[in-house]
Each structure stands twice: as C-alpha cells, then as structure tokens.
Amino acid sequence: MSKPVPVHAPMDQFETKDQQILVGGKNLDTIEAIIDKSVFYAYDKKIVQAQIDKFNQAIPDAIKLHYAIKANPYPPLVNVMCDWVEGFDVASQKEMLIALQSGMPVKDISFAGPAKQENELKSAICAGVTLHVESELELSRAMEIGQKVGILPIIAFRVNPAFELKASGMKMGGGPKQFGIDEERLFEILPTLDYSKMQFRGFHIFWGSQNLKQEAIIDAHNNTFELAQRLLDVTPVDVETVNLGGGFGIPYFPGETRLDLAPIGDNLASLLSQYPNLAQLELIIELGRFIVAEAGIYVSKITDKKVSRGHTYLMTNGGLHHHLSNSGNFGQVIRKNYPVAIGNKMNLDKGVEAVTAVGPLCTPLDTLADKMMLSDPQIGDWLVVFQSGAYGPTASPQDFLGHPHVVEVLL
Ligand SMILES: Cc1ncc(COP(=O)(O)O)c(C=O)c1O
Incomplete structure (x- = not known):
C-alpha cells in the first residue's frame, strides 16, 4: 500500500x-x-487575537504571555498587541523603542540577545528595561554602566540549560551555545555575586523555537521547572520572575499539524502545584510566531x-x-x-x-x-x-x- x-x-x-x-x-x-x-x-488582527485566546484558554492564568517582537516588529501590530499580551521581549535597541512607544509598561519589557553592545546596554538601563544578560562580561558591563549613569540595571540571567529540546524545531539551549550562561557556571556564580549593583529580577530559560510536538514541549517544561527550582535554591536574594521559554510552533509544511495546547496547559497546571515556590513568582512564556504567523x-x-x-x-x-x-x-x-x-x-x-x-x-x-x-x-x-x-x-x-x-x- x-x-x-x-x-x-x-x-x-x-x-x-x-x-x-x-x-x-x-x-x-x-x-x-x-x-x-x-x-x-x-x-488580520482577529486572527492574532484568536491565537492569543487559544493560549489563554489552555495555559493556566498564573503564566503570562509575552510577545517576542522579533517575529514581527510592524509598529501598528505591536501597538494593538499591547492590550492583548502582558509584555514584550525585544532583541535590539530599535525593537526596544518600538516596545516603549507602544505603551507597554517598561517593567514588562525585556531585552535578550547575544553580543549586546555597550550603547544598547546603556539605552536599556536608562529606559528601565529588564536586561536578559547573556554572559558574565555583559553583566560586569551592565553594572559599570549602571554606576556611571547612576541607575541600577535591572537584571535577569539568560540560562543555557543543560537539557535540550527533543524532536524537531530550532534548539537554542543545551550543549555549547552562544545564548545565555551555562547553568553549571550559574550555580557557581549565583551565591557570590554583588547584588547591590543591580536590581535582580530572575531567570530566562529559553530552549528553542518552532516546535510542533506537545511531548517535547512538556518535557522541556518539566526540565525548566526543575532547573528553575534549583536556581532559586542557590540564589541568595529574592527572585521575582522566571521566563519559562517559548517554542510553540505553527505548521508551515506538508504533513505538519497545529499544536494541541491542552496537554501542555494541563502539564503546566500540575507543575504549578508541584512547585509552589515557583507558582508564587511572575512566570512568563514568550512567543513570537505562534501569535502572529x-x-x-x-x-x-x-x-x-x-x-x-x-x-x-x-x-x-x-x-x-x-x-x-x-x-x-x-x-x-x-x-x-x-x-x-x-x-x-x-x-x-x-x-x-x-x-x-x-x-x-x-x-x-x-x-x-x-x-x-x-x-x-x-x-x-x-x-x-x-x-x-x-x-x-x-x-x-x-x-x-x-x-x-x-x-x-x-x-
Ligand atoms: C529569546 C527568544 N525569544 C523568543 C523567540 C521567538 O521565537 P518564535 O518566534 O519561534 O516563538 C526567539 C527566537 O529566536 C528567541 O531567541
């Protein structure tokens, strides 16, 4: 046959x-x-709203949805989304300005990306945007710039987890990566950092993108909660927020089907009850293409x-x-x-x-x-x-x- x-x-x-x-x-x-x-x-605005509704219906309320502007930074689109999602992630100073001018509160804007230049760090610090720091040198630079301009930089660490996203899609964590700080190294430095030079917010655990396998995303969420709890345990100051990553894909090619968010949501609900310390924090899922593509x-x-x-x-x-x-x-x-x-x-x-x-x-x-x-x-x-x-x-x-x-x- x-x-x-x-x-x-x-x-x-x-x-x-x-x-x-x-x-x-x-x-x-x-x-x-x-x-x-x-x-x-x-x-089509209505389709963007429908995608956001799908997320909100399946994913527990305790987890906020942020939009990764890199997927589509068209300002009219970003502006309308301001009322529909709870934060924006930006990847450059230009995207940061689009986000700031959209009306999104600055506390809900984060800036991630490797190789941030000093002028970008300074812009983000002066604007009050959360920096997702991707290397130890970037952290020192941010703290130095903060001292120079007299503003405490708002810092979250982008973590390069030891686990990898299973199945297809774009892997952005696990093994050697240009993104974030390896989790092993974070466990060494977290207890020893000078937290007085920053306003510490938390962690950004981003492991991949364009994944269409519910089981792979569930597995990544299980690993993310487990890692986040261990990071919390060694951090000597309060942690406010954990960004749990993103990765929800959409079907582009023959044979691909739309993600079923229901089992992903059910699993997140059970993780929230398994990890009560984490459930009290601001938890974020950050998506680009799922919302707009x-x-x-x-x-x-x-x-x-x-x-x-x-x-x-x-x-x-x-x-x-x-x-x-x-x-x-x-x-x-x-x-x-x-x-x-x-x-x-x-x-x-x-x-x-x-x-x-x-x-x-x-x-x-x-x-x-x-x-x-x-x-x-x-x-x-x-x-x-x-x-x-x-x-x-x-x-x-x-x-x-x-x-x-x-x-x-x-x-
Ligand atoms: C840190 C970060 N957040 C969000 C995204 C958005 O990914 P997607 O559009 O697949 O949701 C990416 C993609 O590269 C990313 O690197």
Whole structure:
C-alpha cells in the first residue's frame, strides 16, 4: 500500500467570500485599492487575537504571555498587541523603542540577545528595561554602566540549560551555545555575586523555537521547572520572575499539524502545584510566531505565465527579497512549500494545475511555490502565501537587486 501524500494543514483561519480571501473583512482587490500597492503583507488582527485566546484558554492564568517582537516588529501590530499580551521581549535597541512607544509598561519589557553592545546596554538601563544578560562580561558591563549613569540595571540571567529540546524545531539551549550562561557556571556564580549593583529580577530559560510536538514541549517544561527550582535554591536574594521559554510552533509544511495546547496547559497546571515556590513568582512564556504567523499572508500579483519544456511557471511581482523564509533560505535544509493559494479563486476546484511560482530575481532560489497544485492561475490573479505573519519583511534581504521594498497593512 502506498503512503498517503503529506498535505498542508487547512488554512481555514481566514474568512472567504465569493472565492475571495478576506483579511479584516476586505478582499485583495479592495486592499490593493486602499494601499495602492499590488504586492504586500496583510495581517488580520482577529486572527492574532484568536491565537492569543487559544493560549489563554489552555495555559493556566498564573503564566503570562509575552510577545517576542522579533517575529514581527510592524509598529501598528505591536501597538494593538499591547492590550492583548502582558509584555514584550525585544532583541535590539530599535525593537526596544518600538516596545516603549507602544505603551507597554517598561517593567514588562525585556531585552535578550547575544553580543549586546555597550550603547544598547546603556539605552536599556536608562529606559528601565529588564536586561536578559547573556554572559558574565555583559553583566560586569551592565553594572559599570549602571554606576556611571547612576541607575541600577535591572537584571535577569539568560540560562543555557543543560537539557535540550527533543524532536524537531530550532534548539537554542543545551550543549555549547552562544545564548545565555551555562547553568553549571550559574550555580557557581549565583551565591557570590554583588547584588547591590543591580536590581535582580530572575531567570530566562529559553530552549528553542518552532516546535510542533506537545511531548517535547512538556518535557522541556518539566526540565525548566526543575532547573528553575534549583536556581532559586542557590540564589541568595529574592527572585521575582522566571521566563519559562517559548517554542510553540505553527505548521508551515506538508504533513505538519497545529499544536494541541491542552496537554501542555494541563502539564503546566500540575507543575504549578508541584512547585509552589515557583507558582508564587511572575512566570512568563514568550512567543513570537505562534501569535502572529497564522495571521499574515504575503500577496503578490501574477504578471506572466509561461511554459518551459512542459512545465508551467507563474511570474509574480513578489519574491524572496520580501519573503526569504518562504523561499527556503532562512534555516531550512531542504526547501518545502509553504501553503499557497490563488487569493481570488479560493475553494475553486476547476482548472487545477501543477505550477511553479517565481519572483523577479535572477536566481533559481527565488521560488514562491514549487510544483504546487493551484486553482486556475492566470495573469492578474493574486498569489497568496499563508503562514507569513512572522519573520517576513524584516527577515528578508529587501535591497537585493534593488526591487522595491514591500509594504505591510494591518486590518
Ligand atoms: C529569546 C527568544 N525569544 C523568543 C523567540 C521567538 O521565537 P518564535 O518566534 O519561534 O516563538 C526567539 C527566537 O529566536 C528567541 O531567541
């Protein structure tokens, strides 16, 4: 018996009407008319809210949700999210300014990332943002800068745990890593630090990203609570907060399915009763793509259609310079297709043909969809790439070959 061909998870988060995909209730022709652009990212607020609701329904109230702005720093999006999540994590001074100007209280903004420069440390200290310190030298620099400017730096330690995230996804803890301070070393230094030179807040235990296996996340949470309790035991001052990491993935490729948050939430509830000391602290889960990726589509227009030795190519006015991750060149080993559809021929099953959609760059890497079955694709139709609300324009080489930058719109 032959194995079933893996398919994409259904992209049913967007409404459709008369075969048109709707973003914030508007079809793509209307959005084009409003923004006067025929290649764009469109984000649907309601879908962002729905993702946050999914989190809130499954995860115990004692655990707060923070948004990692790196996933999508588009200011209108960050601004609306200010009322929907309980904090922001930033990875640069620019992201820090976006977070500060959104209205999020500064006590709920944290700054993580290796190789922070002295000017970034100073900005964060002067702003009153929590620094997730990633090395011992970074800690000394922060304390020195704090003394110079007369402000106690607010410090949490990013921990490189000894455990590793199991299963697929991006591992960002365990083994040698550029992120955080190894847990073994923290156990040595925590009892001896001069806490009078900082306002100590706690720990940031971040182990990975884009994981779609409930069991792997549950396992990481078990390890995180166990490690956090041991860190608490050797810390001679009060600990206010523990960031438990993030890692919730979304389905991009054929065969992947959406995470079931219920068992993750149940396990967190039982960890909270197993570790009453930790349950009293501010506990945070920090997510980027889970919150925003499902809510975004990348839209371009088909401008030519040609056949080369029997295979049909759609040429579009969008490409990898706008959406590197969809081209397969942002961390994937083998290129796989994101879910793609013709945005004005949704649910149409006639005229379906196998096509390859490409952009205007002179490289075979500039592929938006490779040998995909699309419904009657014609010149003038809209090519829609789903799961594009995270790591889009800001994770793409927009100046490559000098084509225009892409615009974004939140609806
Ligand atoms: C410290 C930290 N927080 C959050 C994230 C966001 O990850 P994701 O968008 O997969 O949730 C990352 C990703 O690199 C990260 O390094």
